[in-house]
Amino acid sequence: MSLTAAMKTAQSSFSNVGLQSAVVSKNIANASDPAYARRAAVLATATSGATVVETQRAQNEALLKQNLLSISKASAQDTVLAGLSRMKMMLGGEDYELAPSTYLAKLRDNLQTFADKPNEVSLAETVVADAIDVATSLNSTSEALQKLRSEADADIDTAVKDLNRLLKEFKTYNDQVRQGTAAGTDVNDALDQRDKLLTQISGLVGVTTVNRTNNDLALYTSDGTVLFETEARTVSFVPTTTYTATVTGNQVLIDGVPVQMGAAGNTSARGTIAGLLQIRDHAAPTFQAQLDETARSLINMFSEDTVGGAMDGLFIRNGVAVGDDLTVGTVVPGLSTVIKVNPAVITNQGGNAKLLRDGINETFNIDDHASFSVLLNKYAAAFETPVTFDPAAAIDTNASLLAFSSGSVGWLEQLRSAATTAADDKNALLARTQEALQSVTSVSLDEELALLLDLEQSYKASAKLVAAVDEMITALLQAAG
Structure with missing residues (x-):
């Protein structure tokens, strides 16, 4: 040499x-930066020995795609579980002590006791107090459900704004990658930022990627809608400020195509937005229908068969259209929000609790017998009598009121239990996927x-x-x- x-x-x-x-x-x-991928200087043989020809960035496309999928599944599942857990807390938590079914069982038991001793005014007062508890439980749970829907709607609005912002930022870095790759310059920093944005986007909506010429990326939702292709597609949503049982929320549109909500406890949703839509448009409305059917059945059960026809009894409705026929097995949206106890039997409102025994609209106990219990026995027996419920409530269509209200709690618990198990599984898969990816890139x-x-x-x-x-x-x- x-x-x-x-x-x-x-x-x-x-x-x-x-x-x-x-x-x-x-x-x-x-x-310490989880978004940073390790670099390595690559040497090649030259006339003077060796020379650095490029700086390679550690990456694994298969693991990255699996990580994006795991993020979207876990985000949606966590969102659904959070919503269902909120619904459970409305009913009092683990023991469901605030559930309408709990108060209904107490009402039935005390009503039977009153039927056995119809001459005791204190028992009449107890039954009326229990009835007020039932109506209050239905009212408060229904109102809490609509508040949950309203908050979910606001969260959807925030998520849509975040998604539009992330897509704009994604375009900036995708252009840098595409142009830099074509010019042969170092684009590793831009790739880091682009992948970081991808993980954030996948948390909001399910994403699949297609790599094109010059490392250009096109993004599609899990159902095939174009999310980004050279330019970011518009994600639009019009929020609804006030929710009632009769209000339907607006759709989220990606390039004019509606985002599909998830289904089931182990949700099929991908991303937070689809999970929020499932809570707002399916889980909460279905539970609302169950409450409304419970209210409808209660009003019918305690209605009085007078000479002039059926009349309102212990429970009445306030604010529901007069033309609604509550005897038909169809949901009356919002009925559980407006059900209340008839003031005619509430003492502090000028009523008389004994009218529950003798009749509210006309006197059934004509001779004022202290042992008269015909009406009370009828009401007590009605708790165990099967009635027809709307299939929209998603539980038994022919069952007693107590069985139906208990079935409503069971429906929610089954859904929440499935969501809990699925959340554990999906988060465990996400953790393993991230660990595998970081072992390559960190x-x-x-x-x-x-x-x-x-x-x-x-x-x-x-x-x-x-x-x-x-x-x-x-x-x-x-x-x-």
């Missing part, structure tokens, strides 16, 4: 060590420090080579005089 070749080799080595050290230093500086400080030691040895070797060349040139000059 000539002295000139040796010097060029040493210079090339110094240059390589400098570039490699810069890459390692950047890796170490970003070791920075290991031990590896980087070991590489620094290797680079130090390489630098020392090059320095010795330069020193040897210097000594040889010096000796040569001295010999030449």
Whole structure:
């Protein structure tokens, strides 16, 4: 090897060590950033030994796509579980002590006691108080459900705004990647930011990616709707400020195509938006229908068969259209919000609790017998009599009121239990996927420090080579005089 070749080799080595050290230093500086993918300086053989030809970014497309899918599934599942847990808390939590079924069972028991001792006014007052508890439970649960729907609607609006913002940012970095790749410049930082945005987008809506020329990415939703293709597609939503049982929320549109809500406890939803739609448009309305059917059955059960026809009894409706026929097995939306106890039997409102025994609209106990219990026995028996319920309530269509109200609690608990199990499974899968991806892309400080030691040895070797060349040139000059 000539002295000139040796010097060029040493210079090339110094240059390589400098570039490699810069890459390692950047890796170490970003070791705590989960969005940063490890870089590696790639060497290739050259006439002067070796040279750095590119800086490669650690990546695994298959794991990245699986991670995006896991994020969207876990986000949707967590959203659905949170909504169902809120619904459970409306009923009092683990023991469901605030559920209408709990108050109905108490009403039935005390009504039977009153029927056995119809002459005791205190028992009449107790039954009326129990009836008020039932109506209050239906009212408050119904109002809480509509509040939940309203909050879900507001969360959807926030999520849509975030999604539009993320798509605009995605375009910025995608353009940098596409243009940089075509020009042959380093686009690794832009790739990091683009992948970070992808994970955030997948948390809001299910995403699939298609890699095109010059590393350009096109994004599609899990059902095939175009989300981003050179330009971001518009995601639109008009929020609804006030919800009642008769109000239907607006759809979320991506490029004019509605986003489909999820279904079941182990939801099919992908992303937070679809999960929120499931709570707002399916879970809460279905439970609302169950409450409304309970209210309808209660009003019918305690109505009085008078000479002039059926009349309102212990329970009445307030604010529902007069034309509604509550005897037909069809949901009357919002009935549970307006059901209340007839003031005619509420003492502090000028009523008389004994009218429940004797008749509210006309006197059935004509001779004022203290032992008259015909009406009370009829009401008590009605709790166990099967009636027809609307299939829209998603539980038994022919059952007693107590069985139906208990079935409503069972429906919610079954749904929530399935959602809990699915959330555990999907979050565990997400954790494993992220761990696998990070094992490929994340920075290991031990590896980087070991590489620094290797680079130090390489630098020392090059320095010795330069020193040897210097000594040889010096000796040569001295010999030449």
